[in-house]
Amino acid sequence: xxxxxxxxxLGLLLGLTAWPALAQEADPERxxxxxxxxxxxxxxDGSGRHVADGESWPRLSxxxxxxxxxxxxxxxxGRRRNASMQPFANMLDDQQIVDVAAYYAKLPVTDGQGGDExxxxxxxxxxxLALRGDWNAYIVSCKSCHGPGNEGVGxxxxxxxxxxxxxxxxxxxxxxxxxxxxxxxxxxGAIAKRMNDEDxxxxxxxxxxxxxxxx
Amino acid sequence: MTIRRKTMALAGATLVAxxxxxxxxxxxxLVELGYPAPREGELVHVPPTMQDLDxxxxxxxxxxxxxxxxxxxxxxxxLRGENVFNDMNCSSCHLGEGRLPFSGPVWPAAVTLPDFxxxxxxxxxxxxxxxxxxxxxxxxxxxxxGSDDMLALSAYHQWLAKGVPMYPDQPIYGRGFPRLDEPExxxxxxxxxxxxxxxxxxxxxxxxxGHYQDGKYVFPSPWGDGSNNWGAGISRTFTxxxxxxxxxxxxxxxxxxxxxxxxxxYYINSQERPQDPRYTGDVRETRERFExxxxxxxxxxxxxxxxxxxxxxxANMGEKKEMLPWNLGVPRFEDLKD
Numbered sequence: 001x002x003x004x005x006x007x008x009x010l011g012l013l014l015g016l017t018a019w020p021a022l023a024q025e026a027d028p029e030r031x032x033x034x035x036x037x038x039x040x041x042x043x044x045d046g047s048g049r050h051v052a053d054g055e056s057w058p059r060l061s062x063x064x065x066x067x068x069x070x071x072x073x074x075x076x077x078g079r080r081r082n083a084s085m086q087p088f089a090n091m092l093d094d095q096q097i098v099d100v101a102a103y104y105a106k107l108p109v110t111d112g113q114g115g116d117e118x119x120x121x122x123x124x125x126x127x128x129l130a131l132r133g134d135w136n137a138y139i140v141s142c143k144s145c146h147g148p149g150n151e152g153v154g155x156x157x158x159x160x161x162x163x164x165x166x167x168x169x170x171x172x173x174x175x176x177x178x179x180x181x182x183x184x185x186x187x188x189g190a191i192a193k194r195m196n197d198e199d200x201x202x203x204x205x206x207x208x209x210x211x212x213x214x215x
Numbered sequence: 216m217t218i219r220r221k222t223m224a225l226a227g228a229t230l231v232a233x234x235x236x237x238x239x240x241x242x243x244x245l246v247e248l249g250y251p252a253p254r255e256g257e258l259v260h261v262p263p264t265m266q267d268l269d270x271x272x273x274x275x276x277x278x279x280x281x282x283x284x285x286x287x288x289x290x291x292x293x294l295r296g297e298n299v300f301n302d303m304n305c306s307s308c309h310l311g312e313g314r315l316p317f318s319g320p321v322w323p324a325a326v327t328l329p330d331f332x333x334x335x336x337x338x339x340x341x342x343x344x345x346x347x348x349x350x351x352x353x354x355x356x357x358x359x360x361g362s363d364d365m366l367a368l369s370a371y372h373q374w375l376a377k378g379v380p381m382y383p384d385q386p387i388y389g390r391g392f393p394r395l396d397e398p399e400x401x402x403x404x405x406x407x408x409x410x411x412x413x414x415x416x417x418x419x420x421x422x423x424x425g426h427y428q429d430g431k432y433v434f435p436s437p438w439g440d441g442s443n444n445w446g447a448g449i450s451r452t453f454t455x456x457x458x459x460x461x462x463x464x465x466x467x468x469x470x471x472x473x474x475x476x477x478x479x480x481y482y483i484n485s486q487e488r489p490q491d492p493r494y495t496g497d498v499r500e501t502r503e504r505f506e507x508x509x510x511x512x513x514x515x516x517x518x519x520x521x522x523x524x525x526x527x528x529x530a531n532m533g534e535k536k537e538m539l540p541w542n543l544g545v546p547r548f549e550d551l552k553d
Contacts, residue, residue: 132289135311136264138244140466145418148431156417184417191466194244 024098026065031103034096037088046107048164050114050208055084056166062109062214066155068101071182080182112208114165122198126206129199139194142203145187151212156184161210168204176200242316242388249469250317250389250461258385262314262322262375277370284371287364288313288321291353292432294364300535301354301489302425302432302441308352308449310462314375316389317461317468322375323390326383333508337547341369346542351447354489354533356540392457398477402452404520407482410475414464423486438486440533446491446505451512455480485519485526489533492543498527 042048046061060068074080075089092100128134130150133141142150145157152159160168174180175192183189241261246252253259265285268278289312291304306312313321324344332339342365346357358364418434419425425436436442449455460476462468495501502516515527532538
């Protein structure tokens with residue numbers, strides 16, 4: 001008997017409903033159907049939208065599937081809080097979460113928005129923070145965790161290059177204010193709190209302008 | 216909390232006698248993070264940044280060479296397979312581009328060398344000191360003395376030291392990896408493993424192999440073939456403990472207790488890594504030969520606490536092809552000796 005069937009028998013013995021791990025093979029096709037409701041904001045192609053002076057909807061296309069799934073679980077379980085997102089996350093069961101995540105992860109990456117009007121000084125500061133950091137303020141570069149090209153590392157550190165400026169800015173501000181804290185070991189929170197509003201704006205616009213190649 | 220920052224009008228700021236408010240302000244962020252404040256009588260130097268270099272009044276070709284040095288320092292992997300045979304960059308251990316106090320800032324080398332070095336028992340130049348980093352920390356073979364790469368790295372070090380007097384008498388604020396107080400309890404493998412899993416593994420992997428994304432290096436390997444070899448300074452437990460306390464987890468320095476830093480350093484330095492390039496073919500003999508000058512601080516050639524494994528008992532060099540790089544074991548000034 002392999003460990004999976006042991007787990008199944010154990011689950012049956014204990015009168016549990018189906019062991020979630022059993023049903024977690026991701027199916028992007030099923031995900032597409034389950035994601036129909038997501039498209040209203042995140043768009044059918046997963047491109048999301050930069051909304052100036054409002055709540056931007058992040059691009060999901062091409063993000064790491066594990067990262068998307070983790071965020072959905074965090075919304076459901078209250079570790080990440082957002083009034084618009086929470087009810088939708090609650091509509092998804094564990095299976096739908098892995099399916100939806102797999103679906104968006106496979107979609108071709110679209111361009112980041114919201115960086116068109118950035119000025120040169122802002123872009124220079126943004127590039128510095130993204131690629132080299134500002135150690136005088138102990139701001140570690142984005143790249144040191146989000147990876148070469150800031151395209152993400154595993155399911156822990158999401159791709160941030162080519163993400164909408166409005167979304168990045170809002171998230172960093174949320175970390176700074178303690179409104180978002182679902183990062184591992186406060187790795188992002190600690191750094192966000194050392195950034196000022198101009199830093200956050202600069203890095204958000206610079207990142208939004210960085211092209212990302214689809215897998 | 217937003218920390219006030221100011222742009223330096225001049226490249227670098229150094230304080231030799233007493234502590235100026237300007238130099239203190241530059242390190243205010245560190246002090247707020249829990250680092251020790253500069254003490255009376257310490258030499259406090261704020262090395263110039265790459266932005267300062269752009270504005271500096273020096274020959275454009277010198278600027279290019281210093282930039283090349285900075286590039287080699289922060290992306291030493293470009294020398295992979297030639298001078299570097301592990302996954303490290305200089306900046307993996309010398310955070311903040313070699314400028315940061317308590318992170319082995321590299322500019323002191325430019326103002327204190329040539330000097331006698333206990334590790335190899337003779338007077339070393341800056342180039343020889345850099346060659347040592349390549350031989351041990353990068354598990355490699357150094358670029359030749361006088362080569363373009365050596366010159367570029369030296370120039371970057373010297374540029375960072377701009378304005379500091381040669382052979383300063385004062386102690387240097389944040390030099391090296393300052394030794395932590397002895398831990399209350401002797402460092403422990405199991406406690407260290409626990410700290411590692413909770414605080415380090417998310418980036419550096421449970422098995423210490425670090426992390427690559429799409430074939431590109433992201434997080435360095437704390438042990439194993441991708442890491443520094445047994446002869447590197449950081450394989451000394453006290454150096455690793457200090458590096459961790461003052462620099463890790465990345466972005467959260469000073470967050471571990473001293474005990475946690477010692478324990479996790481002990482755990483990491485109880486793992487295997489490429490052979491010490493001074494290996495004689497026998498680990499116990501090699502340990503004994505370099506015990507007084509180095510290995511008394513490492514676990515090399517000793518039996519590991521939790522399972523009795525003899526550490527370093529192998530001829531594994533990682534990716535490196537030859538055990539002894541050209542720069543090691545070369546005597547100096549034999550004619551001056553009695």
